[in-house]
Amino acid sequence: MALPDKVKIVEVGPRDGLQNEKEFVPTDIKVALVNQLSDAGFLNIEATSFVSPKWVPQMADGAQVMEAIKRREGTVYSVLTPNMRGFEGALAARADEVVIFGAASEAFSHKNINCSIDESIDRFEPVARAAKEAGIRLRGSISCALGCPYQGEVPVESVVHVAQRLIALGCDEIDVADTIGVATASQVYRVMSAVTEKVDPRQVSGHFHDTYGQALANIYASLQAGISIFHSSVAGLGGCPYAKGATGNVATEDVLYMLQGMGIETGIDLDAVITTGQWISDYLKRPNASRAGKALVNKRAAVCA
Numbered sequence: 335m336a337l338p339d340k341v342k343i344v345e346v347g348p349r350d351g352l353q354n355e356k357e358f359v360p361t362d363i364k365v366a367l368v369n370q371l372s373d374a375g376f377l378n379i380e381a382t383s384f385v386s387p388k389w390v391p392q393m394a395d396g397a398q399v400m401e402a403i404k405r406r407e408g409t410v411y412s413v414l415t416p417n418m419r420g421f422e423g424a425l426a427a428r429a430d431e432v433v434i435f436g437a438a439s440e441a442f443s444h445k446n447i448n449c450s451i452d453e454s455i456d457r458f459e460p461v462a463r464a465a466k467e468a469g470i471r472l473r474g475s476i477s478c479a480l481g482c483p484y485q486g487e488v489p490v491e492s493v494v495h496v497a498q499r500l501i502a503l504g505c506d507e508i509d510v511a512d513t514i515g516v517a518t519a520s521q522v523y524r525v526m527s528a529v530t531e532k533v534d535p536r537q538v539s540g541h542f543h544d545t546y547g548q549a550l551a552n553i554y555a556s557l558q559a560g561i562s563i564f565h566s567s568v569a570g571l572g573g574c575p576y577a578k579g580a581t582g583n584v585a586t587e588d589v590l591y592m593l594q595g596m597g598i599e600t601g602i603d604l605d606a607v608i609t610t611g612q613w614i615s616d617y618l619k620r621p622n623a624s625r626a627g628k629a630l631v632n633k634r635a636a637v638c639a
């Protein structure tokens with residue numbers, strides 16, 4: 335299949351990137367991160383979650399973040415909402431898109447949102463209806479679509495089933511997520527092909543954590559399967575608190591560098607993202623997990639030396 339000439343990158347750093355940070359990141363830092371990413375030209379930024387602060391304390395300031403960010407014309411600001419309580423918070427915070435998040439693995443569904451897959455879809459139903467009534471975009475995420483930390487293998491049929499249920503709820507887009515980053519390219523090609531047999535490929539995205547260093551290859555395999563929407567996290571921040579050991583999403587800088595090299599358009603300023611990636615890594619006192627980010631920061635330093 336011919337590769338797309340344009341790809342949409344959904345920047346999930348402010349939510350998926352930060353949610354697992356042990357130390358509370360001050361709201362003004364979260365806001366500065368979102369604002370810098372908006373200025374870099376992202377069409378879609380996942381800014382925060384409206385979930386139980388007991389389960390994910392780092393996202394407790396979601397309303398304050400949404401209140402304070404500078405909204406860029408043309409950028410969709412998304413937030414996670416597991417239920418109607420979350421949806422009400424998102425509506426009040428003027429989110430452009432709400433994300434319901436299920437799983438293809440029963441075990442992870444219970445660990446992450448304290449209910450079965452079927453119960454989660456029932457719980458999402460009123461959220462989906464309310465979002466459509468409010469004219470808010472609706473996205474559905476399928477965690478552990480390529481492997482589960484608790485049950486191991488996840489049947490492709492389960493991924494396709496959850497994908498179809500989420501589309502039937504009215505999702506504008508669904509994310510096939512490798513939550514623990516275990517997948518390899520041929521498995522990804524198979525799963526994406528199976529999902530896009532039933533769901534319009536334009537509505538399907540790839541969300542790849544990079545725990546085993548396979549994310550870029552998995553993105554390439556997804557491109558070959560007709561996918562043209564990908565999630566990534568600036569500086570490779572992140573990991574899900576309910577997927578022990580899962581490291582960050584694939585680094586946005588690495589994805590942009592790869593796509594640029596292939597002549598695939600994203601509309602995003604890689605230089606600006608590199609600066610932001612180094613800034614947030616320095617702030618969090620953690621190494622920058624982006625290879626291209628680090629290399630280009632070092633290259634800048636060499637030029638200035």
Ligand SMILES: CC(C)(COP(=O)([O-])OP(=O)([O-])OC[C@H]1O[C@@H](n2cnc3c(N)ncnc32)[C@H](O)[C@@H]1OP(=O)([O-])[O-])[C@@H](O)C(=O)NCCC(=O)NCCSC(=O)C[C@@](C)(O)CC(=O)[O-]
Pocket residue numbers: 350353383384385386387388389390414415416417418419420421435446447448449475476477478511512513541573574575576
């Ligand atoms: C879903 C629940 C709430 C169910 O939690 P529960 O205990 O089943 O439900 P509950 O109704 O009993 O609520 C428990 C407490 O949370 C409160 N509550 C209830 N709902 C909300 C809400 N929306 N916002 C704020 N507070 C809420 C509720 O009021 C109550 O407070 P208490 O009475 O104990 O003081 C809980 O399991 C939860 O919040 N889980 C967090 C899930 C999460 O955020 N996980 C990480 C994001 S998913 C992810 O990272 C994967 C993804 C998307 O990136 C893709 C991938 O890589 O796989």
